[in-house]
Amino acid sequence: MQTSNFKEKALNEIGAAITIDLDSIASNWKKIASKVENTITAATVKSNAYGLGIDKVAPKLYKTGCKNFFVANAHEALTFKIPNFNGQIYVLGGPANPLTAEKLAYKNCISVINHKTDLNIWSSTANKINRKLPAAIHIDTGMNRLGFDVKDIIEIAGLGYLSNLKIKLIMSHLSCADEKKSENNLIQSRKFNSICNALSEMGIKAKKSIANSAGVFLGKEYHLDMVRPGASLFGINASREKKNPMKIAVSLESRILQIRTVKKPMTVGYGAKYKVTKNTKIATLSVGYADGLPRDLSNNVYIKGILAPIIGKLSMDLTTIDVSHIENLKTLLKNMGKVGIPVMGYCFSLAGVWGWERGNYARGDAESVALVEGSRDFQDPIPDGMIWNMRYRKGETNKFVPETSEKEVWERLEFFLNKLLPVAEENNVSLAAHPNDPPLPIMRKTGRILKNPSEYDKLISINESSSNKIEMCLGSIQEMSEPGLERYVDKFSKENRIGYIHFRNVKGKVPNYIEAFVDEGDINMVNIIKILKKNNYQGVIIPDHTPAMNCKAPWHAGMAYAMGYINGLIKST
Numbered sequence: 001m002q003t004s005n006f007k008e009k010a011l012n013e014i015g016a017a018i019t020i021d022l023d024s025i026a027s028n029w030k031k032i033a034s035k036v037e038n039t040i041t042a043a044t045v046k047s048n049a050y051g052l053g054i055d056k057v058a059p060k061l062y063k064t065g066c067k068n069f070f071v072a073n074a075h076e077a078l079t080f081k082i083p084n085f086n087g088q089i090y091v092l093g094g095p096a097n098p099l100t101a102e103k104l105a106y107k108n109c110i111s112v113i114n115h116k117t118d119l120n121i122w123s124s125t126a127n128k129i130n131r132k133l134p135a136a137i138h139i140d141t142g143m144n145r146l147g148f149d150v151k152d153i154i155e156i157a158g159l160g161y162l163s164n165l166k167i168k169l170i171m172s173h174l175s176c177a178d179e180k181k182s183e184n185n186l187i188q189s190r191k192f193n194s195i196c197n198a199l200s201e202m203g204i205k206a207k208k209s210i211a212n213s214a215g216v217f218l219g220k221e222y223h224l225d226m227v228r229p230g231a232s233l234f235g236i237n238a239s240r241e242k243k244n245p246m247k248i249a250v251s252l253e254s255r256i257l258q259i260r261t262v263k264k265p266m267t268v269g270y271g272a273k274y275k276v277t278k279n280t281k282i283a284t285l286s287v288g289y290a291d292g293l294p295r296d297l298s299n300n301v302y303i304k305g306i307l308a309p310i311i312g313k314l315s316m317d318l319t320t321i322d323v324s325h326i327e328n329l330k331t332l333l334k335n336m337g338k339v340g341i342p343v344m345g346y347c348f349s350l351a352g353v354w355g356w357e358r359g360n361y362a363r364g365d366a367e368s369v370a371l372v373e374g375s376r377d378f379q380d381p382i383p384d385g386m387i388w389n390m391r392y393r394k395g396e397t398n399k400f401v402p403e404t405s406e407k408e409v410w411e412r413l414e415f416f417l418n419k420l421l422p423v424a425e426e427n428n429v430s431l432a433a434h435p436n437d438p439p440l441p442i443m444r445k446t447g448r449i450l451k452n453p454s455e456y457d458k459l460i461s462i463n464e465s466s467s468n469k470i471e472m473c474l475g476s477i478q479e480m481s482e483p484g485l486e487r488y489v490d491k492f493s494k495e496n497r498i499g500y501i502h503f504r505n506v507k508g509k510v511p512n513y514i515e516a517f518v519d520e521g522d523i524n525m526v527n528i529i530k531i532l533k534k535n536n537y538q539g540v541i542i543p544d545h546t547p548a549m550n551c552k553a554p555w556h557a558g559m560a561y562a563m564g565y566i567n568g569l570i571k572s573t
Contacts, residue, residue, distance in 0.1 A: 007253070015286030015317075016254040020052050024247035026064040028233045031245065032216055033065070039223040040207070044230030046072035046092060052234060052250065058082060061233075070228055074100045077109045090136055090169070094118035101125040110134040110168055114146040119161060126164045136169035137162075137206070139195055141188040143175045150195055157202050167206040169226065170196050177214035177222075178239055185218055213238035217245075248402065254287040259323065268320050269312025276311075281324040283308070288317040309393075330423045337427025343499040343540075344424070345471045347434040348413050350404060351444040352388030361514040362547035367554065369545070371438050371479075373511035382444045406447030410458075413449065417463045424467040432471040432499025433459055439480045439510055452482035460497060469497050475504035475545060478523050479513050486527055493535040501532075502544035503566055515545045518562045525565075529573045541566060 010017035033041040043066045049057035058069060059082050067087035071077050077091045078100075088110055095101035095111045101121050104111055106129075111122050113135050126133040140147030148156070156162065172192045176182035189210060196208050207225035213232035215222045217239040229238075237244035262282050268274045289295040295314045301321055308321045336344060347353070357375050362368040385395025417431070424431050436443075439451035449455060456470050470492060477485050492498050505521025506513050518525060532541075543562035548554035 011253065011255055015257070016252065016291055019251045019253070020056070021247070021249045021251075022056060022060040024235065024249040025052075025057060025233055026060050028235065028246045028249065029061055029064055029066055029229070032227065032229050032232065036216060036220075036223045036227050040068060040226040041066065042068035042070060042090075042209075042226055042228045043233060044070040044212070044228050046070060046076065046230065048076070050231065050234050055081065062087065068226065070230075074104055078103055078107060088134075088168075095121045095125065097121065098125065102129065105129055105133050108134070110136055112136045112138050112171070113148075113165075114138045115148065116152070116156070119156065123161065123164055132164055132166045134168045135162075135165040136171055137167055137199075137204075139170065139172045139192065141172045141191045141195075141210075142184060143173045143188075145173070147172065150191070153195065154198060154202075157199055157204055162204060167204050169209055170199065170204075170206050171209045171228075174210060174212060174215050174218075174222075177212055177218060180218060180239065185215075185222070189222060244400070244402070252287065252291075254285045254319075256283045257286050257318070258284045260284075267312075270315065271313060274312040278324075280311075280322055281327045282311070283321050283323045285319040285321060286317065287319055288315045290316045293319065326419065329420055333420060333423045333429050334427050336429050342428065343430045343432050343469070345432045345434055345499065347436070348409065348416065348449060349436050349443075350382060350387055350401060350409070350446040351448070353437050354389060354443065355438055355440075361516075363517055363520050364550065366517070366547040366549055366558070368515040368547040370514040371511060378440060378443055378511075379445055382446070401444075401446070404446040406441070406449060409447045409449050413459075414462050417468060421463050421465040421467050425465050430467045430469045430499050432469045434471040434502075435473055435476040435480075437473065437476040437479070439476060452480050453477050453484050453488045454482060456488065456492065456497075466496075469499035471500060471502065472498045473502035473504070473544070474523055474528065475502065475506045475515070475521070478506050478521070479508070479510055481509060485523065486531060489528055490531050490535065493532055493537045498537065498539055500540040500542060501537075503528075503541050503562070504544040504546070515547060517547055517558075518543065518565050525569060526573060529569045533570075533573065541570075 007017045007019060029041065029043060043061045045054050045058050048054050054076065058080065062082050068090065069087065070090045070092055071080060073093040074091060074096045077089050080089055090110045090112055091104060092112050094114050095104055095118055098121055102125055105125050111118065113119050113122060122133060122135055137153065138147040139153055140149060172188065174185055174188055176184040192210050209224055209226040209228055211222045211227040213229040216227050216229055232238040232246050235246050235248040235250060237246065260282050262268060262276050262280045264276050264278050266276055268276065268282060287293060293314055301308055301310060308323050310319060311322050312320045333344065355371060355376060355378055356369040357372050358367065358369050360367055361370045381400035383395050384399035384401060385391055385393045386401065420431060433450060435450040436448045439448065441448055441451060450459065459470065460468060472489060472492065474485065477488065503518060505516045505518050505523050505525065507516050507521050508514060543559055543566060546558040546562040549557040549561065551557050
């Protein structure tokens with residue numbers, strides 16, 4: 001069954017579906033492999049690949065280039081299946097018992113030796129089948145979970161108890177790898193290297209490994225001969241001090257079972273702990289703690305890409321979320337219709353208008369703004385709890401808005417338009433989309449749409465309602481890499497698709513341009529007015545982003561100049 005059909009069946013019959021993106025898992029492995037360069041990049045796929053299905057994950061990683069796999073126990077090793085496998089399987093839990101050890105030996109698995117019992121079992125098995133068996137020695141350097149103490153491993157090696165084994169790897173595990181500034185990392189690293197050097201002098205030479213997922217991001221000195229990422233392969237942020245560099249590989253979708261209005265001061269959920277502070281629209285989802293969600297989860301979900309907070313305690317099979325903001329927009333459109341406001345402008349972007357530098361860029365050294373390539377990192381991530389440069393909730397420290405592809409943003413826009421356009425049309429209101437400014441393809445790790453004039457055609461094709469219009473920001477369109485401003489002004493004014501016009505001028509194109517006075521930029525404003533008159537445009541023209549003039553009222557003077565110029569053009573053209 002195709003994935004989309006299976007997901008639809010799960011949503012219809014069960015009410016929820018988990019999607020596992022194998023391509024994202026493979027991409028995450030490749031990203032780590034490129035980061036560590038000449039170091040071997042293994043894959044820790046223990047516990048059924050973190051519950052995601054080792055039978056699917058491991059073959060995908062193997063095909064991508066991974067040759068070394070770490071599993072939790074003998075069962076996972078013995079059931080590990082990849083056609084024509086030519087790699088290594090490391091068994092973290094050791095050989096378990098003599099019978100299991102023999103099975104592992106015949107499958108050419110590498111047993112991790114954590115303590116003397118593991119060593120005795122694996123050595124005895126080697127003697128029984130009369131060949132040296134491959135092994136990894138696990139040394140405890142501060143985790144205090146598994147592994148040989150330093151004194152014990154030195155003594156064992158000195159007594160020759162490792163002589164019938166092929167030591168392939170010496171490994172340890174960092175206890176504080178996700179805390180980059182923790183001194184424990186350096187202490188463990190130095191201790192580990194010291195032990196490895198001592199063993200090497202005793203003739204035990206093997207590859208070294210100490211870095212788990214978080215350890216990869218501590219720096220090159222932790223990479224050694226092999227890194228063993230696990231959680232990060234599946235999209236988990238292993239380093240709490242920076243934005244997650246991994247692609248999200250798992251998504252959970254569910255059905256909305258009911259939408260209801262809860263009036264102030266009623267409560268939501270078990271324990272009546274959550275009290276609404278205003279009349280609130282509540283949606284109930286068909287997932288709960290029986291599906292693996294923590295009962296005390298306090299987070300947000302996405303309704304077709306629109307963020308909605310979880311409220312109240314999770315039930316066994318149900319979760320309640322606040323969807324008032326979606327309904328509030330509908331109410332806003334209805335109220336606009338009642339009072340005769342014809343257009344609601346919007347800019348569909350997570351990053352918003354951002355990245356400009358302020359300076360004396362315009363004529364006469366008037367203060368204006370400019371986009372200057374290299375002046376700042378255009379991919380600086382958006383802090384958690386923010387959209388544009390506005391905070392809509394208290395964000396978590398050192399967390400950021402997830403990376404969002406252009407495809408996802410288009411999907412969210414489609415949902416937005418299909419929900420609101422029927423209401424807008426019914427109330428004689430238009431929705432006018434402002435182009436993204438600056439019109440870069442990606443900004444702040446999020447995809448950008450309406451970044452070229454041709455994408456307005458795509459916008460209209462989503463929903464051809466007469467209320468689906470564009471905000472013709474002349475400067476934004478002129479900045480775009482794709483030409484055709486006058487052609488699109490002509491096209492959309494003929495089709496009555498322009499909600500209103502931002503009459504502004506610029507010099508240059510992305511990634512370098514400046515805001516100019518309306519009469520000095522690259523746009524021929526005379527031609528724009530001629531086109532609008534020809535097509536009988538009856539909408540609003542607004543001066544926008546005008547430079548500030550050098551006087552007591554700089555902004556007001558700049559706007560007055562722009563409005564006078566526009567008025568003169570209209571009367572004289």
